[in-house]
Amino acid sequence: MGTLNAAAKQGKSLVIGTTGFSTAQRESIRKAASGIRCVLAPNMSIGVNVLFKIASDVAKTLGDAYDVEIVEAHHKFKKDAPSGTAVRLSEIIAESLERNIDEVGVYGRRGMTERTPKEIGVHTLRAGDIVGEHRVLFGGMGENLELFHRAQSRETFARGAIHAVKWVVTQPPGLYDMQDVLGLR
Numbered sequence: 001m002g003t004l005n006a007a008a009k010q011g012k013s014l015v016i017g018t019t020g021f022s023t024a025q026r027e028s029i030r031k032a033a034s035g036i037r038c039v040l041a042p043n044m045s046i047g048v049n050v051l052f053k054i055a056s057d058v059a060k061t062l063g064d065a066y067d068v069e070i071v072e073a074h075h076k077f078k079k080d081a082p083s084g085t086a087v088r089l090s091e092i093i094a095e096s097l098e099r100n101i102d103e104v105g106v107y108g109r110r111g112m113t114e115r116t117p118k119e120i121g122v123h124t125l126r127a128g129d130i131v132g133e134h135r136v137l138f139g140g141m142g143e144n145l146e147l148f149h150r151a152q153s154r155e156t157f158a159r160g161a162i163h164a165v166k167w168v169v170t171q172p173p174g175l176y177d178m179q180d181v182l183g184l185r
Contacts, residue, residue, distance in 0.1 A: 001025060004032050013037040015164045017044045017157065019084025033175035037168045041178040042084035044160030048134065049178040051149045052092050055136050058145065059096035066138040066145070067115060068093055073125035073133040081124040082107065085134055090122050093136070 007014040019042045021029065029040055043049065059068065070093075072086040082090075094101035099118055106119045115121075132151040137144060151157070160178065167181045179185050 001028065004029060008032040008036055011036060013165075013168050015039045015161055015168060017041060017161055019087070020080055030175055034173065036173055037171050037176075038174070039164045039168045039176045039178065039181060041164070042088045044157045044164060044178065045149070045151055046160050046163065046178075046182065047149050047156065048085055048151075049160070049182055049184065051134065051136075051147060052089065053179065053184040055089060055147055056092050056096045058138060058147065059093045062138050062140070062145070063097065064118065066140045068097075069121040069123070069137040069139065071123045071125065071135045071137070073127065073130050075129050075131070076126050078126060081126070082122050083124070083132070085132070086122055086124070089134060089136065090120050094120055
């Protein structure tokens with residue numbers, strides 16, 4: 001937030017790839033972006049952002065006939081669970097299905113549980129030195145469709161951030177995300 005305030009004060013462009021902002025902090029980012037160029041994204045990987053778009057399209061096409069489960073895996077030192085990327089993925093899919101993730105999100109399961117028709121499951125794995133993996137399962141009766149992204153190097157995030165930096169400086173003031181940067185809207 002200190003970097004955001006400094007950028008706003010100086011009228012400089014900003015790319016934010018951090019997650020875990022509170023509602024109040026996200027509102028501060030939105031307000032600051034009214035006067036500066038700002039890209040805010042939970043993940044700078046170009047592949048993950050294509051996954052966001054594809055998952056949205058698949059969810060709209062398959063609709064309520066398919067169950068949705070998201071599984072993410074990261075290194076054992078990662079503190080947030082689920083990851084910001086998995087959270088955003090669940091939000092995007094819920095929006096595409098006209099659901100509220102706060103009402104239908106189920107985070108892990110234990111015991112005797114029966115799946116409800118509209119729930120979106122989100123599951124977290126932490127092990128070893130996994131850079132990042134995100135899998136979306138659309139489970140239907142008689143068939144499954146899986147989307148999968150694996151980051152094999154942290155360089156992929158840097159490349160995406162550099163792409164965002166080069167793009168955002170050519171835009172008018174406002175708040176953007178990687179979908180904007182990549183022309184995926």
